[in-house]
Amino acid sequence: MSMSSLSRRMLVFALLLAVAGGAAACGSGSDNEATTASASASDTSSGGDKPDIAVVHGSSSDPFWGAVQRGLEDAAKDFDVNMKLLPILNYDNYTPDMSRNFETAIGLQPDGIVAWTLVYDEFRKYVRQIQAKGIPLVEFNGGNADDGALGHVWGDDYQAGVLGGKVLAAAGKRHGMCVSNGNPVLAQRCRGFRASMQAAGGSSFDLNLPAAAQSNPAKMTQGIQGGLTSHPEADAIFNIGVLQAHGAVKAVENLGKTGEVLVGTDDVDGLSLNLIKSGKLEYAISQSPYLQGYYSIQILAQYLRYGFAPGKPVITGPVLIDRSSVDKALATNSRYPGILGGS
Amino acid sequence: MEMSSPVEVPSPTGETTQRERFRPGPIGDRKRFGKFAALTRRPEFGALAGTITVYVFFVIVAGHDFTTATATATWVNTSAELGIVAIPVALLLISGEFDLSVGSVIGASSMIVALGVSHYELPIGIAILLALGFGSLVGLVNGLVQSTTGLPSFVVTLATNFGVLGVALGASTAIGGSTAATFYPSPAAVDVFASKIGQFNISILWWLVVVAIAGWVMAKTRFGNWILATGGDNESATAAGVPVKRVKTTLFVATGLSAALLGVIQSIIYVTGDATRGQDFVFDSIIAATIGGVLLGGGYGSAVGVVFGVATYGIVNGGVFYTGWPTVWVQAFLGGLLLLAVLANNTFRKLALAARKEEDK
Numbered sequence: 001m002s003m004s005s006l007s008r009r010m011l012v013f014a015l016l017l018a019v020a021g022g023a024a025a026c027g028s029g030s031d032n033e034a035t036t037a038s039a040s041a042s043d044t045s046s047g048g049d050k051p052d053i054a055v056v057h058g059s060s061s062d063p064f065w066g067a068v069q070r071g072l073e074d075a076a077k078d079f080d081v082n083m084k085l086l087p088i089l090n091y092d093n094y095t096p097d098m099s100r101n102f103e104t105a106i107g108l109q110p111d112g113i114v115a116w117t118l119v120y121d122e123f124r125k126y127v128r129q130i131q132a133k134g135i136p137l138v139e140f141n142g143g144n145a146d147d148g149a150l151g152h153v154w155g156d157d158y159q160a161g162v163l164g165g166k167v168l169a170a171a172g173k174r175h176g177m178c179v180s181n182g183n184p185v186l187a188q189r190c191r192g193f194r195a196s197m198q199a200a201g202g203s204s205f206d207l208n209l210p211a212a213a214q215s216n217p218a219k220m221t222q223g224i225q226g227g228l229t230s231h232p233e234a235d236a237i238f239n240i241g242v243l244q245a246h247g248a249v250k251a252v253e254n255l256g257k258t259g260e261v262l263v264g265t266d267d268v269d270g271l272s273l274n275l276i277k278s279g280k281l282e283y284a285i286s287q288s289p290y291l292q293g294y295y296s297i298q299i300l301a302q303y304l305r306y307g308f309a310p311g312k313p314v315i316t317g318p319v320l321i322d323r324s325s326v327d328k329a330l331a332t333n334s335r336y337p338g339i340l341g342g343s
Numbered sequence: 344m345e346m347s348s349p350v351e352v353p354s355p356t357g358e359t360t361q362r363e364r365f366r367p368g369p370i371g372d373r374k375r376f377g378k379f380a381a382l383t384r385r386p387e388f389g390a391l392a393g394t395i396t397v398y399v400f401f402v403i404v405a406g407h408d409f410t411t412a413t414a415t416a417t418w419v420n421t422s423a424e425l426g427i428v429a430i431p432v433a434l435l436l437i438s439g440e441f442d443l444s445v446g447s448v449i450g451a452s453s454m455i456v457a458l459g460v461s462h463y464e465l466p467i468g469i470a471i472l473l474a475l476g477f478g479s480l481v482g483l484v485n486g487l488v489q490s491t492t493g494l495p496s497f498v499v500t501l502a503t504n505f506g507v508l509g510v511a512l513g514a515s516t517a518i519g520g521s522t523a524a525t526f527y528p529s530p531a532a533v534d535v536f537a538s539k540i541g542q543f544n545i546s547i548l549w550w551l552v553v554v555a556i557a558g559w560v561m562a563k564t565r566f567g568n569w570i571l572a573t574g575g576d577n578e579s580a581t582a583a584g585v586p587v588k589r590v591k592t593t594l595f596v597a598t599g600l601s602a603a604l605l606g607v608i609q610s611i612i613y614v615t616g617d618a619t620r621g622q623d624f625v626f627d628s629i630i631a632a633t634i635g636g637v638l639l640g641g642g643y644g645s646a647v648g649v650v651f652g653v654a655t656y657g658i659v660n661g662g663v664f665y666t667g668w669p670t671v672w673v674q675a676f677l678g679g680l681l682l683l684a685v686l687a688n689n690t691f692r693k694l695a696l697a698a699r700k701e702e703d704k
Binding site for chain 1: 508621
């Protein structure tokens with residue numbers, strides 16, 4: 001190999017490294033994720049009096065987090081803070097993606113951090129790091145009440161399941177089926193549901209439909225229909241999310257068991273509200289994602305300004321939307337599409 | 344091996360002549376089982392064997408539950424939806440290219456219909472045309488980029504998949520406040536795209552239309568030959584006068600259009616649009632094509648085979664839930680059963696090819 005071709009290769013390699021390094025530096029922190037007016041204000045870095053808050057949160061392609069984001073943005077405007085959003089794109093690579101966002105948030109040295117510490121144990125070290133740096137932390141949609149964070153805002157997944165089970169058991173149902181997707185945290189909802197069914201003298205089993213199939217309504221219907229056929233005694237279906245719920249309602253219809261098998265769901269979207277209105281779905285349980293976003297920023301902003309914060313976690317759910325309250329929810333949804341968690 | 348031995352055969356005039364006696368090959372005696380043997384040598388037979396194998400498997404394990412009209416309708420409905428996209432994707436694979444952007448087009452077109460009707464209050468027919476146009480446009484972009492740059496379609500369409508998804512998510516949120524939307528389709532739209540015959544969706548008819556068109560193109564038209572030639576070898580095909588770039592771009596438009604059609608159908612059946620819908624079709628369509636006998640390297644395959652591939656995939660995906668097996672293991676079962684189907688396919692294909700080789704000696 002001649003000297004000139006060797007040095008040429010090294011030059012190309014060095015160039016590639018430089019480009020890759022530059023791209024990595026630009027890519028982290030995902031500036032382009034924050035796409036709204038208040039977020040673009042947040043890109044102008046820390047002015048003296050406006051506090052800077054970094055938010056580590058879930059994927060904006062998930063309508064639930066879309067609603068959370070609306071709450072975050074409205075609060076950022078109302079409380080006049082600079083906000084930097086750090087969402088993950090999807091849940092395929094959850095732990096590494098969230099870890100990266102945590103590191104970015106800490107590296108920004110903001111005045112406060114709002115974080116989605118969903119699976120607390122995995123991210124405990126980041127919580128410790130944030131506290132070691134003296135940055136006030138509000139955990140939302142998850143976390144651990146005993147870890148010394150400034151504030152917590154969440155809905156209780158287990159209690160959501162308990163409520164869901166209570167309603168169906170009160171309607172006389174005893175053989176439950178909980179449609180889940182393998183997510184260990186959402187499985188709390190199924191555990192709560194089972195507890196309620198057992199307390200009423202019944203039972204419940206989990207039907208796991210792979211998360212990858214979630215966005216395919218035909219597969220959802222098919223899986224639930226199969227589950228009902230192979231468990232003919234099932235008379236109550238609780239769904240961990242609206243995509244499962246849509247499939248469950250269709251499956252029950254296909255089998256001609258509407259009214260006989262009752263269906264309920266966690267989370268809310270426009271179709272679910274319509275189904276409640278038409279009687280095909282018993283209820284939707286909301287943890288008010290908009291409020292989770294809004295209150296988290298509110299707690300931090302007021303703490304940074306005045307020095308005080310609520311002494312206990314702020315619990316935004318579960319809230320039951322059923323036939324008696326669905327009209328109000330529908331009106332809100334049509335006026336502010338997506339604010340309940342999916343239009 | 345000696346295939347034949349001379350034999351004395353009397354002729355009508357009373358003289359005897361020497362004739363070769365045909366010895367049967369591994370599959371069967373051509374004289375007696377001629378038609379069947381010929382059938383088994385067709386590339387689709389292996390795929391059909393796979394379908395029958397998995398279906399019989401589930402009938403044994405799940406019993407009567409799986410053979411009811413309701414159960415059958417569910418897997419046929421799912422297969423039909425997959426098939427609408429898988430058939431054009433398969434033709435594109437035969438020509439040697441991938442389309443990984445079908446997923447995002449499905450989701451985006453469902454949102455175009457949903458937001459078009461609910462937010463912009465367009466007549467649903469216009470919204471549908473816009474969605475179909477969008478899908479075709481994405482296909483055109485894929486085709487043009489691939490043919491002008493010569494980049495592998497795998498990379499080009501992967502990039503398009505991300506791009507279209509991002510645009511769909513951003514635009515949906517900006518327009519409607521969320522990445523999903525509900526709407527009310529007109530009764531006419533429901534009749535055309537979402538009506539049922541018993542439990543069977545009309546999407547099955549749409550699928551059969553796609554199959555018919557693809558089958559006719561492959562079997563009866565010059566374009567079909569061009570697809571096979573292009574997949575066989577780009578350069579030889581070009582040398583033989585095949586307009587390779589035009590063939591591929593046309594097929595990209597076809598896959599984009601079919602993905603948009605599926606997006607439209609799904610949005611009307613489920614009265615919702617969802618920008619994230621459809622990502623599983625990217626992989627599922629390639630799996631179905633492969634089970635159906637299409638070679639990933641290009642140049643080999645048929646539309647009928649893909650029909651069986653799609654059916655196999657539908658049966659496996661649906662059947663697992665009728666068995667009552669613990670559902671946390673579902674993915675493992677899916678993997679095992681798909682492997683079973685492909686092995687059955689492969690075994691029959693090898694037997695068929697061996698039989699053909701024996702005859703040719």
